[in-house]
Amino acid sequence: MQKSARYTGRHGSALTPFKIEIALFPLLEEPEAVHQKRLEALEAYDILDTPQEPEFDDIVLVATALCKTPVALVSLVELGRQWFKARIGFEACETPIGQSVCAHALGRQDTLIIPDLTTDPRTRDNTLVTENPHIRFYAGAPLITPGGVVIGTLCVIDTEIRPAGLDDAQRKALEALARQVILLLEARRMSRRKDELFRRQKNIASTIRTSAIKTVAAQEAGRIGTYEIDIATGNVKVSAEACRIFGLPHADSYPAATIEAMIVAEDQGRQSNSESRRTGDAETDVEYRIGTPDRGIRWISRHATFERDADGKPLRMLGTVQDITAQKRSIARSAALLDLGDRLRDLEDIEAMALVASDLMAKALDASRAGFGIVDLPSESVMIQPEWCAPGVDSLVGLHHFRSYGSFIDDLKEGATVVVTDVLTDARTAKNAKALTDLGVRVLVNLPIFDHGKFSLVVFVHHSTPYAWSDEELSFVRSVGNRIQSALTRLQAETDQDLLNQEIGHRLKNTFAMVQAIASQTLRPVAERDHVLNFEKRLQALSRAHDTLLAQNWMGADVSALVTGSIETLGLADRFDISGPVFSFGPRSSLSLSLLVHELTTNALKYGALSNPTGRVAIDWSIEGQGDNATFRFRWSEQGGPPAQQPQTKGFGSRLINMGLSGTGDVVASYQHSGYRVEMTAIVFQLQHAK
Amino acid sequence: MAQSRPLGKRIVLIVEDEPLLRMMAVDLVEDAGFVAVEASNADEAVRILEMRSDIRIVFTDIDMPGSIDGMMLAAAVRDRWPPIEIIITSGHRRMTDLDLPARSVFFAKPYDTAKVTATLHQMASH
Numbered sequence: 001m002q003k004s005a006r007y008t009g010r011h012g013s014a015l016t017p018f019k020i021e022i023a024l025f026p027l028l029e030e031p032e033a034v035h036q037k038r039l040e041a042l043e044a045y046d047i048l049d050t051p052q053e054p055e056f057d058d059i060v061l062v063a064t065a066l067c068k069t070p071v072a073l074v075s076l077v078e079l080g081r082q083w084f085k086a087r088i089g090f091e092a093c094e095t096p097i098g099q100s101v102c103a104h105a106l107g108r109q110d111t112l113i114i115p116d117l118t119t120d121p122r123t124r125d126n127t128l129v130t131e132n133p134h135i136r137f138y139a140g141a142p143l144i145t146p147g148g149v150v151i152g153t154l155c156v157i158d159t160e161i162r163p164a165g166l167d168d169a170q171r172k173a174l175e176a177l178a179r180q181v182i183l184l185l186e187a188r189r190m191s192r193r194k195d196e197l198f199r200r201q202k203n204i205a206s207t208i209r210t211s212a213i214k215t216v217a218a219q220e221a222g223r224i225g226t227y228e229i230d231i232a233t234g235n236v237k238v239s240a241e242a243c244r245i246f247g248l249p250h251a252d253s254y255p256a257a258t259i260e261a262m263i264v265a266e267d268q269g270r271q272s273n274s275e276s277r278r279t280g281d282a283e284t285d286v287e288y289r290i291g292t293p294d295r296g297i298r299w300i301s302r303h304a305t306f307e308r309d310a311d312g313k314p315l316r317m318l319g320t321v322q323d324i325t326a327q328k329r330s331i332a333r334s335a336a337l338l339d340l341g342d343r344l345r346d347l348e349d350i351e352a353m354a355l356v357a358s359d360l361m362a363k364a365l366d367a368s369r370a371g372f373g374i375v376d377l378p379s380e381s382v383m384i385q386p387e388w389c390a391p392g393v394d395s396l397v398g399l400h401h402f403r404s405y406g407s408f409i410d411d412l413k414e415g416a417t418v419v420v421t422d423v424l425t426d427a428r429t430a431k432n433a434k435a436l437t438d439l440g441v442r443v444l445v446n447l448p449i450f451d452h453g454k455f456s457l458v459v460f461v462h463h464s465t466p467y468a469w470s471d472e473e474l475s476f477v478r479s480v481g482n483r484i485q486s487a488l489t490r491l492q493a494e495t496d497q498d499l500l501n502q503e504i505g506h507r508l509k510n511t512f513a514m515v516q517a518i519a520s521q522t523l524r525p526v527a528e529r530d531h532v533l534n535f536e537k538r539l540q541a542l543s544r545a546h547d548t549l550l551a552q553n554w555m556g557a558d559v560s561a562l563v564t565g566s567i568e569t570l571g572l573a574d575r576f577d578i579s580g581p582v583f584s585f586g587p588r589s590s591l592s593l594s595l596l597v598h599e600l601t602t603n604a605l606k607y608g609a610l611s612n613p614t615g616r617v618a619i620d621w622s623i624e625g626q627g628d629n630a631t632f633r634f635r636w637s638e639q640g641g642p643p644a645q646q647p648q649t650k651g652f653g654s655r656l657i658n659m660g661l662s663g664t665g666d667v668v669a670s671y672q673h674s675g676y677r678v679e680m681t682a683i684v685f686q687l688q689h690a691k
Numbered sequence: 692m693a694q695s696r697p698l699g700k701r702i703v704l705i706v707e708d709e710p711l712l713r714m715m716a717v718d719l720v721e722d723a724g725f726v727a728v729e730a731s732n733a734d735e736a737v738r739i740l741e742m743r744s745d746i747r748i749v750f751t752d753i754d755m756p757g758s759i760d761g762m763m764l765a766a767a768v769r770d771r772w773p774p775i776e777i778i779i780t781s782g783h784r785r786m787t788d789l790d791l792p793a794r795s796v797f798f799a800k801p802y803d804t805a806k807v808t809a810t811l812h813q814m815a816s817h
Contacts, residue, residue: 509782510709513800517715520804524718536804543801547785 034149035079038106041149042076045185046192048083055184056086059177063156064088066173067139067166071157074181075102075140082152085181090133090157099128102153105140111175112153113165114138137162139171141178146186154178228318229256231277245300245323247292262290264297265391272304272317280306280314287324289366296443296465297366299328326470329364333476336360340480344487351385354449354457357484359388361445361461365473368393368440369462373400375455380409382458393440393464406432408446413455417478418446421469440464447481451488459484505550512543534652538598541566545594549587556688557590559583563619566597572610580621583632589687592661593634599653600636600678608676609641615675616640623684630684634661638675646671662686701815702726706736706751706764712800716750723808725815732757733764740768746775748814750807753781765792776814778807 042048056074063072071089075082082102083094097103104122105112117123117136128135137160140153154177156166166174225242229235234256243250246259256274263271267289272282284304289297304319343356354372362370371387380402389395402409406429408418421443423429423436429444436444443463448455461477516539523532548557548565559580567573585593601610601617609615621634638644647654660667661682669678703720707713708731720727728746730736734757740746749768753761765777769792777792782800791797796810 506783509800513782513802514709514711516801517709517711520715520718521711533805536801539801540803543799547799 034107037147037149038077038151039079041145041147041151042078045151045189047085047185047188048076048078050085052086056181057088059154059180059184060086060088063154063174063177066177067156067170069137069156069158071135073102073155073157074143074152075100075155076143076152077103077106095128099126101126101128101135101138101157102140102155105142105153105155106150108142108150109144111139111141111166111171113171115163115165116161118161134159136160137165139166139174141171141175143178143181145182154181223323225321226319227321228316229272229277230316231274231314234274242321245298245321246290247294247298262292264289264291271302277314277317280308282317284319287328291465294466296463296467297325298323299325329366329470330472332364333472336364337476337479337483340483344483347487348491350449350451350457350488350491353484353487354459355385357447357480358459358461361459361477361480362388364476365445365461365463365467367461368464369396370460371396372449372457372459375458377413377455384460387460390464396439404432405429405436405441408444412446412448412458415448415450415455417448417481418444419469419474419477420444422466443467445477447477447484449481449484449488452492501550505546508546509543512539512546515539534602537602538595538652541595541598542591545591548594549590556584556586559585559593559621562590562593563597566594567601570601570605572601572605575610575616577616577618578620580619581623583621583623584688586688589661589682592663595656596661596680599656603653604638604641604676607642607647608644609638612641614640628685631681632661632684632687634680635677636679637677641675643673644671644676701747702728702745703748703750703811704728704730704736704739704746706730706733706749706755706761708732708752708755712752719804719807720750720811723811725811731755733759733761736764737767740772740775746772748776748778748811750778750811751780753779754783762789765795769793769795776817778810778814 060072073087073090074085080097081094082100101123114120117129117138123129135157137158140155142150143152144150223241223245225245226239227242228237235253236256237253240250260271270286270288276282287301289299292298301322301324304317306314307316308314340360344353347353358370358372368390373382373384375382382400384396386397408428411418420426420429423433423442423444441462442465445461447459449457519535526532544565548561563578567576604610604617609617616639618637624631624633658667660680666681703725705713705716705727707716713729717727730739732755751761751764765779768775768777777795779795780798780800780802786797798807
């Protein structure tokens with residue numbers, strides 16, 4: 001309810017729900033103009049309904065201590081309510097104007113002291129007096145603005161009658177504190193105004209900048225120059241616009257050679273020359289880059305037609321030139337970002353990423369030099385790696401100290417991309433500009449790359465001549481930085497996953513060792529040591545299979561690695577003939593295969609081909625069929641041992657073998673005179689995808 | 692240099708921080724006919740080696756708490772007590788990643804007790 005009574009505008013004072021209530025109180029006896037001024041003053045301070053602020057809280061605290069009262073308030077009197085900027089000992093943050101004692105202080109310049117509120121005609125019917133919290137004593141020093149307007153009071157309140165009121169010192173102190181409240185309000189208003197001005201200035205500056213860039217870009221895009229070459233003399237008549245496009249001082253004509261020499265080394269040969277003009281063979285539409293003294297490298301699109309004499313012999317070549325740098329770079333940037341995405345995806349180390357990024361930025365920004373360096377933070381130095389340099393530009397490979405070139409390392413450390421559009425004028429490099437220009441650096445872009453939160457690499461792009469940056473180009477540079485950073489984050493996540501896998505693997509191995517220890521303790525009383533030994537061996541087989549899987553990050557393992565892993569610990573590897581194509585099992589099938597080979601080998605050692613010194617075992621596998629029906633076939637055949645015999649009882653080993661590769665059978669065993677043979681088949685899809 | 696020692700009293704120092712694994716190693720060593728002396732870390736093992744001269748074989752884990760690990764212990768043994776034979780075991784490390792001291796044998800955990808036993812016998816017969 002109180003909120004709806006708020007003063008809402010300079011002229012909206014009449015219609016409030018409190019109109020009638022107000023009419024009952026002396027407050028309304030103040031002239032309309034006076035309370036209008038108060039409301040305006042409050043509006044100017046923009047203080048009503050703001051959060052608590054410690055400076056004001058301190059003042060009420062001091063006031064209670066000085067006047068020895070339980071309550072002190074900074075009370076601002078609005079139209080229908082009084083609102084407290086600071087309060088101590090009083091719960092509500094505002095009251096209706098009808099309960100306001102302060103309102104009675106508004107008309108005066110001195111402190112209002114009411115020793116007994118129950119007897120004073122102005123307050124004896126106030127509900128704060130007649131009901132809870134039964135206030136009895138009031139002293140309020142007016143808050144007077146520099147313009148002389150009373151906006152409220154700093155007041156102290158007690159629930160005991162105080163016939164003596166305040167002593168002189170207390171009253172003076174209260175008034176001094178009231179002046180402090182006004183000073184605080186004034187200071188607050190000043191600083192808000194400064195903020196506002198600052199904000200506005202910034203807005204204006206950025207608007208001007210944006211529109212200037214747009215205008216320049218529009219002009220450049222629309223610029224078309226004309227030229228006319230007299231083929232016999234090689235003299236070029238140029239329009240004013242053509243001069244501007246080529247960055248040449250205004251003149252009516254130039255020798256063709258002057259303009260031809262401006263074309264960058266890589267694009268030499270694209271332009272016409274005296275020979276191709278003479279024969280009329282010169283390309284009519286070409287694009288090439290020129291080096292201008294003030295604006296760096298520019299892209300030129302040139303169109304030409306020939307004027308010929310009656311015999312068809314070219315007399316003049318004439319046409320238009322246009323600066324197409326903006327379009328060219330825009331295309332190059334899009335291509336670079338696309339390319340960057342593709343290339344970063346496949347890269348696995350931070351330096352390769354930095355190299356790719358610098359390479360792409362060099363192309364997209366027509367740089368004179370681009371590369372990256374490895375940062376050593378403690379010494380604030382960077383070891384620059386072999387970089388890309390435009391023809392005729394020297395390499396900077398080697399150790400450099402950031403501080404030798406300015407203070408921009410401070411920004412890099414914060415993770416900010418540094419773009420110095422001109423080393424001579426940028427505050428970060430101006431003092432060290434010579435060191436930079438000596439290296440052929442006029443424009444400098446530094447992109448910090450953070451590895452595990454540490455500034456560890458810097459990608460740089462240099463221009464040897466001033467370069468007009470567009471907003472699009474700046475955002476391109478930042479975008480490259482973001483891409484590298486996110487690719488790096490992906491890489492780190494993968495590395496962390498690897499570490500985690502290793503850790504899990506190690507724990508698993510430890511667990512196997514513990515299982516072995518527990519079993520050996522538990523099984524000590526068992527008389528048949530063979531069983532205990534068999535258990536131990538199977539546990540080891542399982543552990544080895546985990547080893548193989550771990551080496552492959554649990555992605556599965558190669559059949560050949562699994563088979564050799566299982567048999568070589570027995571020291572009999574030279575008695576096996578192993579052959580089969582490269583084929584990868586899923587993690588679950590890898591474990592099955594390892595255990596199977598372990599059991600087959602153990603049996604061969606006990607009863608089969610490996611039980612004598614000369615028998616051999618052949619293991620081979622093949623893939624049959626294709627697609628979903630492809631089958632994996634695994635063969636184990638022994639020869640040179642004693643004749644094979646079907647075992648009488650079925651132990652764990654033979655049961656395991658009969659379950660086959662995927663636990664579903666498909667096992668054909670034969671006990672032949674030449675030795676034991678077994679063939680197992682399974683669906684490839686199952687082997688590779690069972691987890 | 693052969694150490695003089697009473698016949699039939701071949702002593703193996705077992706260094707292992709995990710009590711269960713140490714217990715199993717003690718059983719293994721005793722079943723093989725040796726006398727087992729236990730240490731729960733490499734620092735303790737060094738103190739034991741400094742105090743007695745009858746240890747024939749050190750059988751140590753690698754990753755253990757303390758100022759030195761099993762690999763450093765093995766290197767110290769090879770350096771300060773050259774006649775002592777060394778068996779190293781680990782669940783974390785692979786033999787290919789390790790720089791084993793001379794005359795030492797490595798077993799991955801869980802180890803093949805029969806092979807460890809055979810190695811103990813072979814070492815003691817030198």
